Amino acid sequence: MMMQLYVTDVSPNSRRVLAAIGHLELEGETRIRKFDLMKGEHRTEEFRALNPNQKVPVLVDGDLKLWESNPIMIYLCERQGAGEFCPTDRIGRIEVLRWMSWEVLHYNKALGEIVWESVAKAGFGLGAPDQEKIDAALENYHRFAAVLESHLESRDFVLGDRLTVADFAVGSHSALAMHPGSQVPLDDYPNIKAWYQRLEDVPSWSATAPRALAEAAE
Ligand SMILES: N[C@@H](CCC(=O)N[C@@H](CS)C(=O)NCC(=O)O)C(=O)O
Structure with missing residues (x-):
């Protein structure tokens, strides 16, 4: 099953996770969903169920709903075996x-x-x-x-x-x-x-x- 990654533009917290996805060559396994925060696209009940903070980035991998960019990066590294x-x-x-x-x-x-x-x-x-x-x-x-x-x-x-x-x-x-x-x-x-x-x-x-x-x- 594809991972889902929720991000937004001009967001350093989104960027670090997107870069980790690229670095770990996980693009083919990840569907990127981009919100326009100015339009309030993240302020839905559906998204609150993924992250009660209603902030991006959020990674969904099967049953795992993970928010906070640093733990998301570590998770991706662990999942992929990131070496050095x-x-x-x-x-x-x-x-x-x-x-x-x-x-x-x-x-x-x-x-x-x-x-x-x-x-x-x-x-x-x-x-x-x-x-x-x-x-x-x-x-x-x-x-x-x-x-x-x-x-x-x-x-x-x-x-x-x-x-x-x-x-x-x-x-x-x-x-x-x-x-x-x-x-x-x-x-x-x-x-x-x-x-x-x-x-x-x-x-x-x-x-x-x-x-x-x-x-x-x-
Ligand atoms: N500590 C969080 C910060 C997340 C965060 O502040 N995200 C901002 C975008 S950079 C956001 O979603 N803001 C929308 C809002 O607060 O309504 C992380 O590292 O993931």
Whole structure:
């Protein structure tokens, strides 16, 4: 039976799962269902039965209804046997969990607020950026970006010299962060900028670049 994956455009949480599907060569086993959130296509009782939060992404695989992008990626890796892309040894596994927890709560939380205000809101026609919110988020961004910047000083990828699922999680906002309108101060963080670029060069990642964003930047 085909898996069903519910996603939306310009969504870093959807992108990381779509990229994992591509990376694990699961496209042939997955039916992608794209919602237009602005039209409220996710606000149905049918979708609430899959995810009571009424958020995407959601993966349905047989009886399993899985929401939250990071666990979905891990599940897909386990299902497919992902090898080095998703380490299963004790230290590798806990490193993946560490960086996933950190990106949700700290790095991408701050980054997400900046790019929402400076890039995404306008793209959705939701008005001008709120500079006070951006400035408040920037304080947190600098705090956590400094951690990632120093971590990447001696590494090409989050877990070392190879791409792993942790890069898809921590790097999920790469396109929004590098968008010309973004107020993310990437010039202060050359290692992060180079790593984002390295990630954009990974075929399964670049294949999921949000097209709507590229068009808006032209
Ligand atoms: N922590 C969740 C976040 C999911 C999320 O916030 N999804 C957004 C799109 S990026 C959404 O569905 N928003 C619609 C809504 O909240 O109504 C994950 O990683 O999957």
